[in-house]
Amino acid sequence: MRRIQDPKTYEMLEPGEFYRRYPNRRPKQRAFQIIGDYEPFQHIAGDGVKYEYGPDGRITDIKLPVITSRAQHKEYLKRNNFEEVGTEKEHMMKYKGKTKENYEATHVDSEDEKLADFRYEEFDL
Numbered sequence: 405m406r407r408i409q410d411p412k413t414y415e416m417l418e419p420g421e422f423y424r425r426y427p428n429r430r431p432k433q434r435a436f437q438i439i440g441d442y443e444p445f446q447h448i449a450g451d452g453v454k455y456e457y458g459p460d461g462r463i464t465d466i467k468l469p470v471i472t473s474r475a476q477h478k479e480y481l482k483r484n485n486f487e488e489v490g491t492e493k494e495h496m497m498k499y500k501g502k503t504k505e506n507y508e509a510t511h512v513d514s515e516d517e518k519l520a521d522f523r524y525e526e527f528d529l
Contacts, residue, residue: 444472450484 407416410425423430447453452469471477481488 441473442471442477444470446470447480450480450486452480 406419408419408422409415410417410422417425446468448468450469454467455463456465456467458464469480471480480486
């Protein structure tokens with residue numbers, strides 16, 4: 405039988421009783437996420453960029469390629485030897501959007517966060 409240890413009293417509780425005492429510790433519901441295709445956008449570099457020059461030799465217009473699908477975007481990156489790096493930084497996920505030093509200087513643990521950090525074990529009885 406599965407039991408979870410109470411972080412305050414250290415007694416072993418049935419899951420139903422544990423989640424009644426600590427409703428914020430309930431496991432999150434799982435659901436599917438459907439991600440649509442890309443909205444059309446323009447790349448600013450690579451092989452599809454075309455320049456138009458005026459009579460004085462200055463650039464008058466820049467034609468940028470329009471990407472309309474994931475496959476087209478993937479092919480564009482591969483063809484130009486580009487690598488997608490994203491915008492997520494480890495410290496943004498780990499320290500709530502702050503640098504480690506700033507987080508440690510300004511953060512005070514709340515009771516809920518102390519409970520969230522508590523590791524519980526499952527026992528088969």
